Amino acid sequence: MRVHRSAHGRNFTVLPNALLQDRRLSYTARGLLVDLLSRPDGRREDGRQMADSSTQGRGTVRRALKELTAAGYYRVDTVRLPNGTVRSEAHVFDTPQQQRAAPGVARPGAGEPGTDRTDTPSVEESGKAPSHPDRPDDEARAAADTLLRVVRTEPRLWLGEAEALALAPLVARWLERGCTASELARAMLDGLPGTVHSPVAVLRSRLERKMPPHRVPGQRPAARYAECDRCHDPVPQRGICRACAGLGGGRALAVGGGATVARKGAARARAAMCRGSLTAGLLSLSVARPLTER
DSSP states (O other): OOOOOOOOSSSOOOOOHHHHTOTTSOHHHHHHHHHHHTSOTTOOOOHHHHHHTSSSOHHHHHHHHHHHHHHTSEEEEEEEOTTSOEEEEEEEOSSOOOOOOOTTOOOOOOOOTTOSOOSSOOHHHHTSOOSSOOOOOHHHHHHHHHHHHHHTTOGGGOOOHHHHHHHHHHHHHHHHTTOOHHHHHHHHHTTOOSOOSOHHHHHHHHHHHTOOOOOOTTOOOOOSSEEBTTTOOEESSSBOOTTTTTSOOOOOOOSSOHHHHHHHHHHHHHHHHHHHHHHHHHHHHHHHHHHHHO
């Protein structure tokens, strides 16, 4: 086998041979690891987005991530932010790392002789709130799924499941006010900056600033002009027109005269075109005559 390598000045990734030749991993897992290591630092990826952007299915990507996690190349940490929300952070390494406990999770203490209890109290005994968030209800899950479908077409706004659930209450308020998925997509995707450093912050800002007003069920949207309450003709202000009020001023519309109007309009259009062509011909003659006299 002869290997041909090119010299690259930019847009390349340096990887150790031990990673590329790690026989503990399948070729799929190694290829996925190389793809993740080639991405810029800070990019958000999850298994669903990896599968949707490749020819591999979600099951194959899930198994490859399990291989990388077991080998120490991939790790997902759960971090609680100061505002109480929970966020998932993925870490990718080019050398195997030793497995360690997730940040903020205490290791179990040693049990006392002759007992089955440990030194670490349980959540119920400590009197504190559980370290994991409450399971989202169906409404929050549906709102998060709607947001993920909306931003799927824009790589700058790709989110993880935990981030989508954090924004789900705002999305649910949009849906309660009668907003459709297409309207939500226009509000979230139109006019994005060239570089998005925090997709969550951008989406949260737009969801709060562009919140649609409440819509009363059965109420028609406000028209740009007023209509007569009886005949629905345009009027200067809301109410009934002069004709419906018996004050005159209305004009009777001729029914069935559309063909005559169309023929007259077509004749006027042909006459205007003929006048335009005649004018253009006269102009061309006036320009060409001095040239021929010379």
